[in-house]
Amino acid sequence: MLSQYWKTIINTRCYRPIIGFIAVFLLAWGVIFSPVACAQTQTPTPTESIAPYLERAIGKVTEFRLNNGMKFIVMERHEAPVVSFITYADVGGVDEPVGKTGVAHFLEHLAFKGTTRIGTKNSKAEKPLLDRLDELAVELQTALKTYKENHPKVVRLQQEFDRVEAEAAKYQIQNEYGRIVEQAGGTGLNAATSADATFYFYSFPANKLELWMSLESERFLDPVFREFYREKEVILEERRLRTDNSPSGQLFEAFQNAAFQVHPYKRPVIGYNQDIRNLTRQDVQQFFDTYYIPSKLTMAIVGDVNPQEVKRLAEVYFGRYQAKMASQNKIPAEPPQTKPRQVELKLPAQPVYLEGYHRPGFKHRDNAIYEIITSILSDGRTSRLYQSLVEKQQLAVTAEGFNGFPGDKYPTLIIFYAEPAPGRTIDEVAAVLQAEIKRLQTEPVSALELERVKKQARVALLKTLNSNMGMAENLVAYDVKTGSWRNLFDELEAIASVTPADIQRVAKATFKPENRTIGKILPK
Numbered sequence: 001m002l003s004q005y006w007k008t009i010i011n012t013r014c015y016r017p018i019i020g021f022i023a024v025f026l027l028a029w030g031v032i033f034s035p036v037a038c039a040q041t042q043t044p045t046p047t048e049s050i051a052p053y054l055e056r057a058i059g060k061v062t063e064f065r066l067n068n069g070m071k072f073i074v075m076e077r078h079e080a081p082v083v084s085f086i087t088y089a090d091v092g093g094v095d096e097p098v099g100k101t102g103v104a105h106f107l108e109h110l111a112f113k114g115t116t117r118i119g120t121k122n123s124k125a126e127k128p129l130l131d132r133l134d135e136l137a138v139e140l141q142t143a144l145k146t147y148k149e150n151h152p153k154v155v156r157l158q159q160e161f162d163r164v165e166a167e168a169a170k171y172q173i174q175n176e177y178g179r180i181v182e183q184a185g186g187t188g189l190n191a192a193t194s195a196d197a198t199f200y201f202y203s204f205p206a207n208k209l210e211l212w213m214s215l216e217s218e219r220f221l222d223p224v225f226r227e228f229y230r231e232k233e234v235i236l237e238e239r240r241l242r243t244d245n246s247p248s249g250q251l252f253e254a255f256q257n258a259a260f261q262v263h264p265y266k267r268p269v270i271g272y273n274q275d276i277r278n279l280t281r282q283d284v285q286q287f288f289d290t291y292y293i294p295s296k297l298t299m300a301i302v303g304d305v306n307p308q309e310v311k312r313l314a315e316v317y318f319g320r321y322q323a324k325m326a327s328q329n330k331i332p333a334e335p336p337q338t339k340p341r342q343v344e345l346k347l348p349a350q351p352v353y354l355e356g357y358h359r360p361g362f363k364h365r366d367n368a369i370y371e372i373i374t375s376i377l378s379d380g381r382t383s384r385l386y387q388s389l390v391e392k393q394q395l396a397v398t399a400e401g402f403n404g405f406p407g408d409k410y411p412t413l414i415i416f417y418a419e420p421a422p423g424r425t426i427d428e429v430a431a432v433l434q435a436e437i438k439r440l441q442t443e444p445v446s447a448l449e450l451e452r453v454k455k456q457a458r459v460a461l462l463k464t465l466n467s468n469m470g471m472a473e474n475l476v477a478y479d480v481k482t483g484s485w486r487n488l489f490d491e492l493e494a495i496a497s498v499t500p501a502d503i504q505r506v507a508k509a510t511f512k513p514e515n516r517t518i519g520k521i522l523p524k
Helices: 004-013 051-059 103-110 123-144 152-169 176-183 206-221 228-244 247-259 273-278 281-291 307-320 367-378 384-392 426-442 447-465 468-482 487-496 500-510
Strands: 061-065 071-076 082-089 187-193 198-205 297-303 341-347 352-359 396-405 412-420 516-523
Touching: 051 061, 051 487, 061 307, 071 307, 071 468, 082 206, 082 468, 103 187, 103 198, 103 228, 103 281, 123 152, 123 228, 123 281, 176 187, 176 206, 198 206, 198 468, 206 297, 206 307, 228 247, 228 273, 247 341, 247 352, 247 516, 297 307, 297 468, 352 426, 352 500, 367 384, 367 396, 367 412, 367 426, 367 447, 367 487, 367 500, 384 396, 384 412, 384 426, 412 426, 426 500, 426 516, 447 468, 447 487, 447 500, 468 487
Parallel strands: 071 297, 341 516
Antiparallel strands: 061 071, 082 198, 082 297, 187 198, 352 412, 352 516, 396 412
16 A cells, blocks of 8 residues: 555656656566566667767767766657666675675665655654564574574574564555556566676656656665565575575685685675674665765666756755765775686586686776677677587587676676586586687687677677667666766777787787686586
8 A cells, every 4th residue: 555645746746748768677686576678769780880879879868966976877768758767876795894795685675675654654663663673683693692492582582573573564565665666657676786786777657757766766865674584584595596505506606706815706796694694784774874875876867858857856856865975995906816726516416617717897998809709709609619519519518608707897707607418528628618718819710700799799789778778777887887978889889899819819818727717516
């Protein structure tokens, strides 16, 4: 049941003649709601000139910053009466304190639980119950260090905890935020946490621009992290499914820990099991207060919007945020790798081979070259690894690669992953992978193959930019990671300018034995 306040906003305050586009994108972490299909706008075909498209796109983008430091990137697209929004918080797994891994992802989940006006029937009556739950949780944790679960003291505390939690639940309206969005015609309400950032995104009919401003500003101005302990169990189950009960998940976690010695990329975004269990509501609140400040929030809005109206409403709703000094969180630089590293897991599972190499971060001048190398080696059925390992020699059932693991804001990894075919070994797969890497270092890529891969890369990027949500995602990511959203459009020209000599140069500098980390699953 919606409160009268939000009914009023939906029914009267948001019927403005503004139109836009519906779209949504997926990320690996923190998926809460199901996605929807993307609407599209016109972009050039692979054979058309890219210059007019770039000129038109850049001309449609407006940016402004509020006095408190919050930035907005607005792109006009006038094809359909819907608009897509992204709130980009420049904070992710790398920013978490030691011993509190998973707090960024936990906060993302709790950001959907509401405020003092959303998600509750009576915030004042609910608050002391939430505070009492926090006290009981600490008492329970302390008691369990001394007594077993069936000890009378533990049982008594658990019963009291359950009673208070049930009492608090009487005041809570589950998923009210989602119902407000859905009843107003919103789609694709979702969020994701990565090592580098946290995204919140959905699409609305464009006459609900003001409703988005109100809802989004409220949930980061006045959040209430209710249902904390229930959500903790949800996240622990998520970890069990993705990592603890997944051989590949275990391998990737161990691989990250080996590939990085000091940089926080070594830690899983979802967090370590014990860290998640030990997190408190106060930990989440402190993390929120430290990092969810105006200067670390960037909003991307793409659709048939009026930039002047966006700015007016932004000043009304987001202008309420107080400017705060950013925390000086110094991320330790990963030292150069000087010798090979390897991790082996013996599990009752099919064998898996994983190989990764350190490379510079996203804004490095060679980023487009790494993208092309990844495409040549492992992008699709025409890639070299798929052709060699799967099609011709039938040594593997899958062969894939990824550029920028587990994040790319900082120096990162380019990785390759393969599962040997039945009766084949990891050593056979590794030998072919090394042969293909050696070939890339010693033989110039043919003009025909390079042109094919460039076209694939260009089409993939243009396809993403063809949707409003894809455009919003890229505009905000390039702006935060490189300093300007304009660098997004330079990426198309960077792809076109890659030469065979560039590929050989980067391959020789990167694919060295001392820069390699290997991960293996060996069947028990």
